[in-house]
Amino acid sequence: MPKPITRPPEVGTEDVLVGSSNSAFPLPIRVCIDRGLGSRVWDESGNEYVDFLLASGALILGHAHPRVCQAVTGQLSKGSAFHALNRPALELASRIAELPGCVQMVRFASTGTEATLHAVRLARGYTGRDKVLTFAGSYHGSHDLSLIGHFGVAKATSGGVPRAATEDTLIARFNQIDSVEEAFASHSSDLAAVLVEPQQRSLDPSPDFLPRLAQLCQSANIVLIFDEVLTGFRLAFGGAQEYYGVEPDLVCYGKIVGGGFPLSSVAGRQEIMRLADPALGSSPNFVHISGTLSGNPVSAVAGLATLAELEQPGVYDQLHRLGGRLRAGLSQQLNAHGVGASVIGSGPIAAVEFSDLGSPGSGQLLKQAVNRELLLRGVLVQLLTRFYISLVHTETDVDFAVDAFGAAITAAVERLAVDEEARLVQRVATRT
Ligand SMILES: Cc1ncc(COP(=O)(O)O)c(C=O)c1O
Incomplete structure (x- = not known):
């Protein structure tokens, strides 16, 4: 198992790489990853980590899975990109279209961001309406719409989002169907989607929420889009549609x-999807969806190899069992340490929500401190998002992470107490 890291291997790259990261959720220690195999990654200093970040959940088979490597190397020697119809993309589209639920037709893009953006455009093209309803605290990628409403009001949490985008966005509250009904009451005639x-940010829907949402959308002819970038092929092979038994009109896949490799898709009912057919190019209903590397054959063979593994018997039982073990272990540690926090998620997902103790923001501070200590104990995870379980994780890996979590809480609490004391001393010193 990984050994504790005594000297954080921080890599200073601010001069060239903004924020030393390619993510809005950088790790609390700037480790530079050198390689990965199975459930492990190693940084440039040779430190080993059990990986629960897994490329933000994309690697459900772990790193360098032999079947994925074989498929990818086989395809590379035949060409890496065509921007034209190719057999792997066609096969992957057929495989997705076989899923139970709303998927009849598929269109590829490269990122989850693009998939949700295209789905919204399809819905607007189909209904001829502009407004879109999303939920406070949700995440749909890096486009304007996704960055509006995080705190429950139609306001952007990023610079550079035009005011006009906020005007067309309505915000409801997840699991509170009355907040959706309220929005529908005044806007159903101009709501597109x-x-x-x-499963919003690891929070399960209450039993009636999604069925009622689907009913409401159907009766007002509003397009229901499931963003399954995270849940697709993870909660079940058929994603949240299968897991919760509710059918939307459009669904977005990404990650797994x-x-x-970079590949995502928007998929759904034929009647809506057909609007993206370039043969409609001169019609006002035509919806533009395109991308230089969309339907890339290397990504497509990697996707096909991954789905083939996920179709093996017992796979989802294993993922759910390990996820349950992790959630139970994390909860036990929180209880044992008397920390106010809850563990949420289902299936191969676990997230920890720390409560504020006294001052606002203290929960987030503790979360960051625990995350740092976890990294120092050889557990690679982004607690701002969640732990992802893969098929190559073992019970030993999970138990290792749980023990490290307990030790990380102790160390983080001590560290924050020392910092607080230092701040107090400084405050007194500046006064005298
Ligand atoms: C639910 C959801 N939608 C969309 C996205 C955006 O995907 P990408 O980062 O590939 O653009 C993410 C990314 O984490 C996501 O979790």
Whole structure:
């Protein structure tokens, strides 16, 4: 198992790489990853980590899975990109279209961001309406719409989002169907779509929420879009549609579907999807969806190899069992340490929500401190998002992470107490 890291291997790259990261959620220690194999990664200093970040959940088979490597190397020697119809993309589209639920037709893009953006455009093209309803605290990628409403009001949490975008966005509250009904009561005639994460940020929907949402959308002819970038092929092979038994009109896949390579898709009912057919180019209903590397054959073979593994018997039982073990272990540690926090998630997902103790923001501070200590104990995870379980994780890996979590809480609490004391001393010193 990984050994504790005594000297954090921080890599200073601010001069060239903004924020030393390619993510809005950088790790609290700037480790530079050198390689990965199975459930492990190693940084440039040779430190080993059990990986629960897994490329933000894309690698459900772990790193360098032999079947994915074989498929990818086989395809590379035949060409890496065509921007034209190719057999792997066609096969992957057929595989997705076989899923139970709303998927009849598929269109590829490269990222989850693009998939949700295209789905919204399809919904607007189909209904001829502009407004879109999303949920406070949801995430749908890096486009304007996704960055509006995080705190429950139609306001952007990023610079550079035009005011006009906020005007066309309505915000409801996840699991509170009355907030959706309220929005529908005044806007159903100008609402194009409801865009929802069926499991929002690791929070399960209450039993009636998604069925009622689907009913409401159907009766007002509003397109229901499930953003399954995270849940697709993870909660079940058929994603949240299968897991919760609710059918939207459009569904977005990303992460797992590309097997660790850039690929995403928007898919759904034929009547809506057909609007993206370039043969409609001169019609006002035509919806533009395009991308230089969309339907990339290397990503497509990686996706096909991944889905083939996920179709093996017992796979989802294993993922759910390990996820349950992790959640139970994390909860036990929180209880044992008397920390106010809850563990949420289902299936191969676990997230920890720390409560504020006294001052606002203290929960987030503790979360960051625990995350740092976890990294120092050889557990690679982004607690701002969640732990992802893969098929190559073992019970030993999970138990290792749980023990490290307990030790990380102790160390983080001590560290924050020392910092607080230092701040107090400084305050007194500046006064005298
Ligand atoms: C639910 C959801 N939608 C969309 C996205 C955006 O995907 P990408 O980062 O590939 O653009 C993410 C990314 O984490 C996501 O979790």
